[in-house]
Amino acid sequence: MADVKKIATRESYGNALAELGDKYKDLVVLDADLAAATKTGIFKKKFPERFFDCGIAEANMMGVAAGLAACGKIPFASTFAMFAAGRAFEIVRNSIGYPHLNVKIGATHAGISVGEDGATHQCCEDIALMRTIPGMTVINPSDDTEARAAVEAAILYKGPVYMRFGRLAAPVINDPATYKFELGKGVKLRDGKDITIIASGLMVAEAVAAAETLAAEGIDAEVINIHTIKPIDKEIIAASAQKTGKVLTVEEHSVIGGLGSAVCDVLCECCPTKVVKIGVNDTFGHSGPAVELLKQFGLSAENIVKTAKAM
Amino acid sequence: MDAAKKKALEITACKVRLGIIEGVFNAKSGHPGGSLSIADTLTYLYFDKMNVSPEKADDPDRDRFVLSKGHTAPALYSTLAQKGYFSTEELKSLRHIGALLQGHPCITIPGVDMSSGSLGQGISAACGMALAGKTSGKAYKVYTVLGDGEIEEGQVWEAAMFAAHYKLDNLVAVVDNNGLQIDGRISDVMSPYPITDKFAAFGWNVVEADAHDFDSLEKAFASTVEGKPTVIVQKSTKGKGVSYMEDNVSWHGAAPNAEQYEQAKSELEAALAALEA
Numbered sequence: 001m002a003d004v005k006k007i008a009t010r011e012s013y014g015n016a017l018a019e020l021g022d023k024y025k026d027l028v029v030l031d032a033d034l035a036a037a038t039k040t041g042i043f044k045k046k047f048p049e050r051f052f053d054c055g056i057a058e059a060n061m062m063g064v065a066a067g068l069a070a071c072g073k074i075p076f077a078s079t080f081a082m083f084a085a086g087r088a089f090e091i092v093r094n095s096i097g098y099p100h101l102n103v104k105i106g107a108t109h110a111g112i113s114v115g116e117d118g119a120t121h122q123c124c125e126d127i128a129l130m131r132t133i134p135g136m137t138v139i140n141p142s143d144d145t146e147a148r149a150a151v152e153a154a155i156l157y158k159g160p161v162y163m164r165f166g167r168l169a170a171p172v173i174n175d176p177a178t179y180k181f182e183l184g185k186g187v188k189l190r191d192g193k194d195i196t197i198i199a200s201g202l203m204v205a206e207a208v209a210a211a212e213t214l215a216a217e218g219i220d221a222e223v224i225n226i227h228t229i230k231p232i233d234k235e236i237i238a239a240s241a242q243k244t245g246k247v248l249t250v251e252e253h254s255v256i257g258g259l260g261s262a263v264c265d266v267l268c269e270c271c272p273t274k275v276v277k278i279g280v281n282d283t284f285g286h287s288g289p290a291v292e293l294l295k296q297f298g299l300s301a302e303n304i305v306k307t308a309k310a311m
Numbered sequence: 312m313d314a315a316k317k318k319a320l321e322i323t324a325c326k327v328r329l330g331i332i333e334g335v336f337n338a339k340s341g342h343p344g345g346s347l348s349i350a351d352t353l354t355y356l357y358f359d360k361m362n363v364s365p366e367k368a369d370d371p372d373r374d375r376f377v378l379s380k381g382h383t384a385p386a387l388y389s390t391l392a393q394k395g396y397f398s399t400e401e402l403k404s405l406r407h408i409g410a411l412l413q414g415h416p417c418i419t420i421p422g423v424d425m426s427s428g429s430l431g432q433g434i435s436a437a438c439g440m441a442l443a444g445k446t447s448g449k450a451y452k453v454y455t456v457l458g459d460g461e462i463e464e465g466q467v468w469e470a471a472m473f474a475a476h477y478k479l480d481n482l483v484a485v486v487d488n489n490g491l492q493i494d495g496r497i498s499d500v501m502s503p504y505p506i507t508d509k510f511a512a513f514g515w516n517v518v519e520a521d522a523h524d525f526d527s528l529e530k531a532f533a534s535t536v537e538g539k540p541t542v543i544v545q546k547s548t549k550g551k552g553v554s555y556m557e558d559n560v561s562w563h564g565a566a567p568n569a570e571q572y573e574q575a576k577s578e579l580e581a582a583l584a585a586l587e588a
Contacts, residue, residue, distance in 0.1 A: 060469035067439020
């Protein structure tokens with residue numbers, strides 16, 4: 001994969017906002033003193049009159065976003081996932097979710113791959129928190145192509161959307177020339193009959209790599225990318241599970257309440273299937289280089305291969 | 312304010328208070344004390360100050376109102392009913408299962424601009440509405456009413472900082488200083504005093520008013536300045552208009568029984584009859 005282009009999805013987020021600013025005049029961007037890190041600074045540079053720094057005050061930022069949306073704007077409220085979904089949870093629930101306002105939450109630096117900053121900033125609970133809010137759409141794009149497309153899809157959708165982006169550069173696996181983003185639709189990246197691997201975000205590239213290794217060893221894995229965790233694509237999950245009879249989920253998030261749980265919610269009702277979840281196992285993260293941490297937490301193609309073979 | 316206008320407002324406020332009692336009595340729960348303390352303020356806003364009406368409920372240029380102290384929804388609903396957004400009959404099913412009127416304001420109710428009730432959040436939404444107006448070049452104003460206990464929430468001060476920083480002079484916040492919160496006197500529970508000095512330090516234009524005097528309210532709401540958000544710290548009486556509820560913390564979140572309901576109703580009806588005489 002050495003020649004594959006790598007871009008962090010937070011970069012994709014900032015670039016997409018700046019690119020779409022001309023097309024969507026009601027688009028405004030809020031940040032909480034992290035514009036350099038969330039990459040909303042790219043938008044700020046191009047549209048300074050439509051960028052509002054809220055300072056280190058995430059609760060108020062979410063409320064301001066709600067008020068802007070109530071008056072016709074399309075606000076993107078941006079900060080780290082830890083503060084967007086964690087600190088501001090109740091404001092997101094009551095001021096954005098309950099009135100079902102058209103606010104887009106751009107949450108960057110999600111998951112273990114935050115790296116050196118360590119546990120206080122490695123949010124592995126955001127998907128679980130956000131998907132419990134009625135009417136909240138939750139998107140976790142896998143690469144630059146998907147992240148950019150997801151930003152525009154979020155603008156075109158009327159209602160609250162939580163978007164999860166990463167700090168670490170991720171390989172670009174989707175071809176921008178042909179890629180089409182459909183909200184709520186899973187993407188089958190590889191056909192297979194022996195096992196289904198369902199991944200999201202940064203883990204999609206690892207799942208694809210794992211499937212190639214498995215194929216060389218005679219295991220034919222189907223790979224599904226779930227970019228929209230809520231509403232989840234029940235059909236693609238059920239059809240694949242019925243075909244292979246074994247499901248392995250992979251996410252850079254707690255195994256409690258995230259993609260794996262969402263997949264289990266689908267399967268337990270329609271076609272009970274054995275599911276093994278790879279994710280952060282009810283533990284906090286810690287400091288270290290992102291790539292090494294991902295390996296240590298089992299969020300790697302190697303561990304996907306090993307786990308799949310054991311199933 | 313001329314005498315006829317003042318009397319008309321006093322009559323409407325009295326009807327708003329009757330609606331509050333009707334709603335809370337029929338709900339067998341709710342918050343009458345803090346609703347009665349803002350009845351005059353909401354009457355002034357909806358019947359004199361604000362550019363709103365049921366006929367142009369979705370007009371993007373209308374003024375906006377956010378009840379940040381959302382538990383006093385009976386006051387808002389009763390005012391909206393008087394204004395014609397829905398029938399006063401709706402007040403009788405306040406908080407009932409399947410009813411239009413929820414325990415706390417909900418944006419889907421006609422005339423309600425923002426869901427609220429979790430304290431400290433309404434003022435942030437009001438800031439967003441004011442900012443939207445500024446960036447769109449619209450002339451509308453945004454009003455929000457907070458409780459004096461509510462300003463113990465940290466988010467209020469995040470919003471206070473934000474409003475001053477972005478010079479939201481189209482925003483007017485009212486702090487309803489009735490001096491009581493659930494656990495007792497605000498000065499005993501967790502004093503937010505001095506309220507005026509705190510907002511002044513955050514860069515706001517600070518005005519004081521008597522919450523039960525329409526001349527005072529008119530003067531206060533006219534005291535906005537350019538370049539700064541305005542806060543009106545209004546001295547009010549919790550439970551105002553119902554003798555046994557006045558300045559009594561036990562009426563923060565309790566409904567009157569049948570006997571108490573009759574007494575409240577007869578007191579308010581007598582006040583109304585005196586005004587209409």
